[in-house]
Amino acid sequence: MKRIIVFCILTSFIFSCGAKKVAVKKKTSKPKTERVVIKKEAQNSRVNEGVDEVVNGVQVKITSVDEYIALFKSIAQEEMRLYGIPASITLAQGILESNSGRGRLAVEANNHFGIKCHDWTGDKIYHDDDASQECFRKYNDSKYSYRDHSLFLSQRSRYAALFKLKKEDYKGWARELRKAGYATDTKYPDKLISLINRYNLHAYDAEVLGEVYVKYEEEIGDFSMYYVEKGDSMYSISKKFNISINEIKAWNDLSTTSLNVGQKLKINKNSKDAVVSSSDQNASAKMTAVKRSHIVEKGETLYSISKRYNMTVSELQKMNDLKDNALNIGQELQVNSTN
Template sequence: MNRRIRRIGFVLCLGCIVFSCRTKKTVIAKKPKTNTENIENNNKETKTTSESSTKVYANATEKYIDVYNEIAQQEMSLYGIPASITLAQGILESGSGKGRLSVKANNHFGIKCHGWTGGKIYHDDDKAQECFRKYKDAKYSFRDHSLFLKDRKRYAKLFKLKKGDYKGWARELRAAGYATDKKYPQKLISIIEQYKLYNLDKKVLGDSNIEFEIPTTIGGGNTYTVLKGDTLYAISRKYNITVKELQKLNKLKGTDLSVGQVLIVKP
């Protein structure tokens, strides 16, 4: 009897030892990653995501469109100003975001102070050192542009045009006194049609068949967007070609340039 009890006890002890070893082995097999390993993996994922999202643009205008097209569409939804017009005006008046007012003051539309109580910047325009509005973020410049047009009676006719009529908007903006440049409407229309910005208007107006593609170019560098103060001679020197070659590439008869104009600088 005693011998039988001892055997049972021995078997039970042996079973406990085996179970304990298996439990330890399982715990070791599921050893969690160290903090260092987790950090390294996160860094690899971040690097991969960053690399895949990197975009290379052929010129500053393409980048400008990519950055601000959604804001322009939102403004159209809220205030009825064609997104194409807002973007084209921003491109033209800010030099595709490279002008001094846009860089130093986030002012993309050259809106002057006129009783403004916020930040200010002084810049030579029609007169020396005129007062312009300064914004904390460019999106506030876009909103101020919408309100500037919406709240002034002289622009009321614009909002009676057919929605998405960017050509009508371009012409009436100058007629209402927004710009003194006789070629202002043609410049806006040229930018809109070159980059197919009218598709942004169609998207806002509910055309589900429209797909607006942000223009991006791998490698880039074959075109140049004209900034305020640029001359054909200066651009030719920059890209090491002659003025005649520039004129031939862009089918130019003279040397006149427009801010926001896109030039081919390499064959």
């Protein structure tokens, strides 16, 4: 009987120990599995849904370049008025640096220009760039990123040469940015210029500058490079430069008169001195126009005077041996007769 009692006690003790071990094992394994699942769900949610960035205090989600331009053109123009940086350059850099507002730095830190921390004391975000987990500035609103971009360029001596350029010379600004060390990509200027021409961003410079705006044309040898704008046709360009359509086609190896916005066309700088065919009698009449004098009055600019006499600013400058756009009240200028 004693053996039976001892056997029962031992059996009961062994069974209770085994049950405790199973219970402990289940208790420790369940929370570990849940933590892993929760972490994965949170990451997937962030990737799929995205995070809205803030523009002028309003949360937005940008889906295209056109949306980006519509949101930031006014901000870029205000920065141009205050700091003298062409709105076209600022917008093109924003589009390029932030992937039109869809890059991680723009979405999570409202940082559109990839400006790193340096001596920054505000909020920060860490992001892989030239090196792993570099420190970048984080803003409460994207408009502060635009202001910081203006300050970044205007307060550093290495970019001083930029501000000696004409504000409408966006091609010069694009090249000087690369030269000053803003970007290491050798194609950086070409990318900015391409964006400006494709989306007609220099129009926002013209809005800020008003009558003093003069479109810059790139010169290569005996040719000037003209960038086709919205509304241009082969006919309108031929009339603008007093040349024939056939000449434009020949200089640019074109078989048709079709054009694309942003397309580069070579225009012979000496074409106005060439013999014009009988089909271009109107252009010939303009080329042989009689010269007359104009006395500069208060408020007049080279642009307004050139329009008055159906000339281009470059023609007016060449006729009067002018090196820049500066004029004095009472100054005498040689101009084409409108009669």
